[in-house]
Amino acid sequence: MPQQGHQQQPPQPAAPQPSGPGADGIDWEAEAAALDAPQTPRVVEPESGQWADHEVEAFEEPEQESFFGEQDDSRSAERNRKEKGKKSGRKNSGACLVVALVLLGGVAGAGWWGYGFYQQHFGPPPDFTGTGSGSVQIEIKPGAVGESMGATLKAAGVVKSVDAFISAFNKNPKANTIQPGFFTLHHQMAASEAVKVLVDAAGGNALIVPEGKTAAVTYGLIDGKLKLAPGTTANVAKTQVASLGLPPYANGNIEGFLYPTKYSISQGMKPEDLLKQMVSTATQHYQDLNLDAGAQKIGLKSGYEVLTAASILQAEGNNSADFGKIARVISNRLSTPATQGKLQLDTTLQYKLGRTKFTVAEKDGDKSPYNTYVNKGLPPTPISNPGDDAIKAMLDPTPGDWVYFVALSPQETRFAVTFEAFKKDVKDYCSANKQGFDEAAGMCKS
Known part of the structure; x- marks a missing residue:
């Protein structure tokens, strides 16, 4: 039973919520409505620079079916699926074609780059073909090797690259026989052809x-x-x-x-x-060779006298193996009483006369300083242009007491200590050359 003094109040309906921002300052209804409404992107107008709403074509979402739901098998649904499949196929085919073209282009580019890389690092060096044309003269300097030769030829336009020449040089077994000198080659020659010319020229123009x-x-x-x-x-x-x-x-x-x-x-x-x-x-x-210092060791006055004595040795000797002994004979004759300091050699008088044969009268009567039969010591100048073997032999004569010698042939030279032994050697020489022998003079008859 209700208590007295209080009347029961009927229930009051809930008051509507006021629109607009709430106590937190956010209009939640507006925000919810905005989320449910279609979205229109805002962009900046190029002319005014103001933001504006622009409608864009919405992407068509494909029908989504529940994983566990049933598929709609109606005819209209089937037609819709086929139509969407065609559109999707056309889009996918175009996309695949673009991807394929991009991939093929990438493969082709990579292949071209790879070929260039291989050629640069592993392929043959740049080279001309054939024997070339025209002519150009080059000089291979003493001591030049394959690389420096190649540089000279490339600078002259003979070969295309130094590496091509080096490669051809290394492949030619005779390349090491290339000698310094001037060579006439062609422009734009294959490196192998250039090496062949250098080898075959045997020193070039020399x-x-x-x-x-x-x-x-x-x-x-x-x-x-x-x-x-x-x-x-x-x-x-x-x-x-x-x-x-x-x-x-x-x-x-x-x-x-x-x-x-x-x-x-x-x-x-x-x-x-x-x-x-x-x-x-x-x-x-x-x-x-320091000839002046060497002269003092062998009793000569100067390096020029060494050169003069070596020139006589070179003219007298036939075999360089005998040069040391002939040098000793020359040195001994300049100091031994047996010859009274006279060399008594044919070659000095022959040089003055300009011929190889002379008479006994010329030998005894010629008073020129080149007649070592009548004059002591060396002639005033060299009588030839000696080589290293003769000069070095004169600087270091073979020890011995020989005073005479005669070269019977390029392979045989006889040496003697006494004049009597020497005359027998000379007689054999004259006989071998079908000449008579002058016993008194100890020489062949003219």
Whole structure:
């Protein structure tokens, strides 16, 4: 029973919530409505620079089916699925084609890069083909090796790359025989062809001056090599002797300073250029051998006397194996009473006469300083241009007491201590050369 004094109040309906922001300052209804409403992107208008709402075509969402739900098998649903499949297939095919093209392009680019990398690091070096064309003269300097040769040829346009030349050089078993000198090759040659030319040329355009030749003979060799009229080089040597670089101790005589070796010949070379090269080579070589110091050890006055004695040895000897003994004979004759300090050698008088044969009267009557039968000591100048073997033998003669010798052949030289033993050797020499023998003079009859 209700208590007295209180009336029961009927229930009151709930008051509606006020619209607009709540106590927290957020209008939750507006926010919820915004989430449920379609979204329109906002962009900046390029003309006004103000934000504006722009409608865009919405992407069509594919029908989603429940994993556990049943599939709609109606005809309309089937048509919809087929239509969507065609559209999706067309889109997927286009996308696959683009991807395939991109992949193929990438593979092709990678392949081209890989080929270039291989060629650069592992492939053959750049090279021309064939024997080339035109002509160019190059010089291979003394001491040059494959790399420096290749650099010279590449700079002249003969080969395409230094590496190609080095490769061809290493493959040619005769490449190490390439000698210094001037060579005429072609432009744009295959490296293998260039190496072959250098090998086959055997030193290129060069003049070889043999040991023991006189200046007169050497002049003729120069005229022939440079294709000059006979006597041209001799005239140049005579008129230009002061400018050829002879040392003061030569007293203006070029004999002995046309050093015997190989000289490169360039196009248009003049005889004076070649003579200067020969004199310079000889002078430097004699300094390197220190001839002045060597002269004191063997009882000679100067290095020039060593050179003169060596020139006689070179002219007298046939076999370098005998040079040490012949050097001893020359040294002994300059000091032994048996010859009264006279060399008594044919070669010195032959040099003065300019021929190999002379008479007894000429031997006894010629008073020139080159007649060592009548004059003591050495002649005033060398009588030939000696090589290293003769010079070194003169600086270090073989120990012995020989005073006489005669070369029976290039393979046999006989040495004797007494004059009687020597005359027997000379008689054998004259007989071998079908000449009579002068017993009193101890020489062959002319």
